[in-house]
Amino acid sequence: MAGPYRVKFLPSDRVFLAEEGESLLELAMKSGIHVNASCGGNGACGKCRIKVLEGTVRSAPHPKIPQWEYEGGTRLACMTSALEDLVIEIPFESQVDRAALKRKREASHVLSATDLDQLVEGWEVDPAVFKKYVELEPPSAEDNINDLGRLVRELRKKHEIDDVSVDFRVLTKLARVLREADWKVTLTLVATRRGLKLINVEPGNAEDKNYSIVIDIGTTTVCGQLLDLANCNVYRRIEDSNSGAQVCTLGEASDYNAQISYGEDVITRILYAQKPGGLKRIQEVVISTINGLIKELLDMSGVSVDHVSHLVFAGNTTMTHLVLGLEPRYIMLSPYTPTANFIPPVRAINLGLNLRDHVHIYIFPCVASYVGGDIVAGVLGSGVFQRSDITLFMDIGTNGELVVGNKDWLTCASCSAGPAFEGGGIKFGMRAGRGAIEQVRINPTTFEPMILTIGRAKPAGICGSGLIDIVAELLEAGLIGQNGKFNRELPTKRVREGESGFEYVLAYAADTQIGRDIVLTEVDLDNLIRAKAAIYAGCKVLLDSVGLSFADVNTIMIAGGFGHYIEVEKAQMIGLLPDGPSEKFIFVGNGSLLGARLLSFSQELLRETERIARTMTNIELSNSARFMDEFIAAMFLPHTDQKAFPAVIDQLLRAGKEIVADA
Amino acid sequence: MAGPYRVKFLPSDRVFLAEEGESLLELAMKSGIHVNASCGGNGACGKCRIKVLEGTVRSAPHPKIPQWEYEGGTRLACMTSALEDLVIEIPFESQVDRAALKRKREASHVLSATDLDQLVEGWEVDPAVFKKYVELEPPSAEDNINDLGRLVRELRKKHEIDDVSVDFRVLTKLARVLREADWKVTLTLVATRRGLKLINVEPGNAEDKNYSIVIDIGTTTVCGQLLDLANCNVYRRIEDSNSGAQVCTLGEASDYNAQISYGEDVITRILYAQKPGGLKRIQEVVISTINGLIKELLDMSGVSVDHVSHLVFAGNTTMTHLVLGLEPRYIMLSPYTPTANFIPPVRAINLGLNLRDHVHIYIFPCVASYVGGDIVAGVLGSGVFQRSDITLFMDIGTNGELVVGNKDWLTCASCSAGPAFEGGGIKFGMRAGRGAIEQVRINPTTFEPMILTIGRAKPAGICGSGLIDIVAELLEAGLIGQNGKFNRELPTKRVREGESGFEYVLAYAADTQIGRDIVLTEVDLDNLIRAKAAIYAGCKVLLDSVGLSFADVNTIMIAGGFGHYIEVEKAQMIGLLPDGPSEKFIFVGNGSLLGARLLSFSQELLRETERIARTMTNIELSNSARFMDEFIAAMFLPHTDQKAFPAVIDQLLRAGKEIVADA
Secondary structure, eight states: OOSOEEEEEETTTEEEEEOTTOBHHHHHHHHTEEOOBOSSSSSSSOOOEEEEEESOEEOOOOTTSOHHHHHTTEEEGGGOEESSOEEEEOOTTTOEEGGGTSOOOOOOEEOOHHHHHTSSOSOOOBOSEEEEEEEOOOOOSSOOOOHHHHHHHHHHHHHOOOOEEEOHHHHHHHHHHHHHTTTEEEEEEEEETTEEEEEEEEESOOTTOOEEEEEEEOSSEEEEEEEESTTOOHHHHHHGGGSSSOTTEEEEEEEEOGGGGGOSSHHHHHHHHTSTTHHHHHHHHHHHHHHHHHHHHHHHHTOOGGGEEEEEEEEOHHHHHHHHTOOOHHHHSTTOOOSOSSOOOEEGGGGTOSSOTTOEEEEOOOSBTTBOHHHHHHHHHHTGGGOSSOEEEEEESSEEEEEEEOSSOEEEEEEEOOGGGGTTTSTTBOOSOTTEEEEEEEOTTTOOEEEEEGGGOOOOEEOHHHHHHHHHHHHHTTSBOTTSOBOTTSSOTTEEEETTEEEEEEEOGGGSSSSSOEEEEHHHHHHHHHHHHHHHHHHHHHHHHTTOOGGGOSEEEEESGGGGTOOHHHHHHTTSSOSSOGGGEEEEESHHHHHHHHHHHBHHHHHHHHHHHHHOEEEOOTTOHHHHHHHHHTSSSSOSOGGGOHHHHHHHHHTTOOOOOOO | OOSOEEEEEETTTEEEEEOTTOBHHHHHHHHTEEOOBOSSSSSSSOOOEEEEEESOEEOOOOTTSOHHHHHTTEEEGGGOEESSOEEEEOOTTTOEEGGGTSOOOOOOEEOOHHHHHTSSOSOOOBOSEEEEEEEOOOOBTTBOOOHHHHHHHHHHHHHOOOOEEEOHHHHHHHHHHHHHTTTEEEEEEEEETTEEEEEEEEESOOTTOOEEEEEEEOSSEEEEEEEESTTOOHHHHHHGGGSSSOTTEEEEEEEEOGGGGGOSSHHHHHHHHTSTTHHHHHHHHHHHHHHHHHHHHHHHHTOOGGGEEEEEEEEOHHHHHHHHTOOOHHHHSTTOOOSOSSOOOEEGGGGTOSSOTTOEEEEOOOSBTTBOHHHHHHHHHTTGGGOSSOEEEEEESSEEEEEEEOSSOEEEEEEEOOGGGGTTTSTTBOOSOTTEEEEEEEOTTTOOEEEEEGGGOOOOEEOHHHHHHHHHHHHHTTSBOTTSOBOTTSSOTTEEEETTEEEEEEEOGGGSSSSSOEEEEHHHHHHHHHHHHHHHHHHHHHHHHTTOOGGGOSEEEEESGGGGTOOHHHHHHTTSSOSSOGGGEEEEESHHHHHHHHHHHBHHHHHHHHHHHHHOEEEOOTTOHHHHHHHHHTSSSSOSOGGGOHHHHHHHHHTTOOOOOOO
């Protein structure tokens, strides 16, 4: 049989399940078993030695393991996976069983793709852009009504569609298509706020070829999905609910936003757009990124571009302005006014997109300069707008966008966290790409790290989730104090004085891609603390503004690509996320894309989207004294108000740490 | 004092009023005094000699008048105008006083420009495209709503405009214009069937700079007017009602439709459009004609193109298809189906028009392949749609478009008259341009003609109205019989056998621009009879179809540039127009342009336009046996059914003609 297999780790004598192909290092990491590992899981450092006592593994001889040791069962955990139930021994220099120190926790709610689709309830598949097949009587001397009149009459008589306006472009081909198709044609109709509009006519019955492409335009990454609108109904959705993939999704693709060359954050891009020709240029490059994704999605799915009927964009307010070529300047300047929150549908070809000329783009409405369509989409996709209990929605990135509310009301705010969570301002920070250190454990006795990288490549740097892990682990291991400064008196060479103050060595040069030691510095720590403090303070002030505290919040939904990987416990440890049981936290991944999907499937949810954007109240934090106070108070690990983090304090005490009294 | 002056003609001893500058030949023509004249009124033939017995004239010596005669008071009537009251003697060889033979008639109703504007009653100046000046509060930290939201909020609060959609292009400049104009801007709004739409924003208060251009796209001629929408209200209209010019019209211009190079009639143009690239080409050329008119209108009025907010097109169904680039082929092929009768508004720049990008074109809806938007516009502009009594509306050209009805119902038909009325198929036929013979009288004793040309230039050919005059005069003078054949036994050299049968010489070569005798042949007569028979038969069958006869019709409205010049009496003489007193006939000139004007001024009339087009029932004559019967019956002068034209028969009898018994 295939996995999962039972793997018993000795000496702790605890058993975990290993998936088919999962490396034993990965299993150890997720199970809280410490195994030293510096190279991110690719066999380079040779540190993650284990001994297979029972069972068969898939593994290969490795130069760092002498033949006699190999024959005795020694392997590198990162290069070994189970082929049956195993018993594994962790060598003494590596082992530490964190499970003993841990509070008993459930895994936090990282939802499966299909579970994500179920966050919003009670809607039907009823896309705003849909197709209708019609068969017309050919004209005769007795009935020579004009072609369009004939169509409209048929829609009224047979399809109970009473009032339809017409895109002029339909008329330029109508006569030809009707006759070539022997008066049997498929109409593409779009339900607009002001009634139905006919946007395309194509020969024959093409009712089942109706696709949309939804795009989340992130400042860093642009993600797209190709959706099958025609063959997706509620029954289908339910049947497919165990398939793992998001239903009715024929493809998913993502790419860096090519605007990155013009600046990493929205402000530098807005500044670039102020240059002569800058706005046009920066618009063109993101359009080229989107065109690339469209091509990729069509290629992978075999769908013809002729059958793509709809495009949905969700992005933050700046991205929305830039992709549309709208002046972004006043987003950046006080008092921070976007040109528009609600954007009328835009014809895709007018932006230079490689789609047919009838395709229009629905653009998610924004709420304010720093609460954009991506957040509205997130609130839609996560179902916050229909929940009875109080939910806090957090999108954590360079900007922390925060929404609190329920089905009756929604209030939002945003705060600038700085680029730390996206690898910016961190000496060895990088975006969450191949080779980024994404998970770290530190042995509290030896202070040696266990590292996993994205793609299990040699480490190249540290991404946001890795950063949170490292800081939490440094704190828990006593390597840093609650003020974010290194404890310089511990018996480890990994803490040392570097060129910019004290630092912790995560990986030595030889084990890295970059040929330099990868370290975390006190400056990095300071930046991270500022970032997490801003987010936490933002949440606090937002909740305050509606008379609530964290305790009143039933659910915390965390969005952002980032949100896929961070661990609640670690994020609480550093005071990024508030205290609370892990069941309270739901990671929704790319909430923006999730909302864009739903909108594409459902007119009702499209209307909900507009209601969400219209009713959401924005609290401006940028000049708030209250926010500054909270920010200062949060510049501590986890927080100066220790009572706010009882579980973290408890854990630090269990780990034998001395706790600083409330600041 | 300036004119008019009293002019007494001897020997008939009748007095008429001469306008300042009017030639005595023109006065004689309109007064029914015959004076021989072959050259169209430019002094070339020297035949229109008169003698001034009393009073002072403006005239010059002329080589054809010897000094001694000049001194005795002899002048050329065409070169002479009154400077005070006159007594004039007509020489014997010239004179005939037709007034004695005439039934007593009122002048038929050729309306003044302002009277034309009053044909439609009870409407207000309330253009569909209008401007609103708004002053916004600048954004502040307390009120940093997005720019568009600020605008919309102001419209709601101060201007009671609740729901407005937005043209995306407004957004691309909104932020800049608002700030540059210190938040004081003028909005251009358009009332669409589905609510208000914001299409432009401009700095400062430009409420009073709101212009539209209306274009009548004729197969031969394209006419345009530039209208002042902002400074035109009902009070202004009434005050201006004696000014002579159409009120609120800043300019009028016309030009040949450049499509003429691709064929004179709609069928040849449709055929041209079938060639590769033909449709695009033929669209481009009419667009270039319209661009020329737009430039001319703006130049003559000093209006900036920035302030043109609206464009209105009215044309026949083929012209409508061609200017929009719609496939015209099926208009021509049985069962004659246009692509669409109702066309959504089209952005002007998308057709290549040199206007600002916010300007949309309202296109008059068509009714059928041969009853187009020009006719709908005519029905609107002439007020037929709101009259209680039964009105017959005729647009006479290559196609006769006919509408009968009142405020409650409208039925229409069209019939192909052939090009005779526009000078086609007539040996010396020409369009109504300079040198075209437009008015003719023939002396029933000497059979000599009196001719006036357009522009009083030497004759170059015969236009439609001249043709009607000639045939009526030939008939009344007994030069032709009721069958349209020449009486070959009369003592005149002007009837002679030419290369294509018998003919009447209107002007000898020496008196013409073309150096050839200008004649009317029996073939020409046949073509004219076919043309007038088609129109008459069309009216008859149309009336029949709704159970009416000509006697039931209270008013006959005649449209078409053509309609300005023809005389009711002459048209009745040949059986083109039905019998009836001249008060029954109203000439509305370019009815299409008239309707386009009104639509531009009034939303209510825009809605009426759609109602007209929607309710008008089209009767197809092309395959009607009934129509063929009536057509054959009308192939006689005035008609085989003499009882239908009692006044004409009476006049012919008075002129001593032998009347053929009913065929």
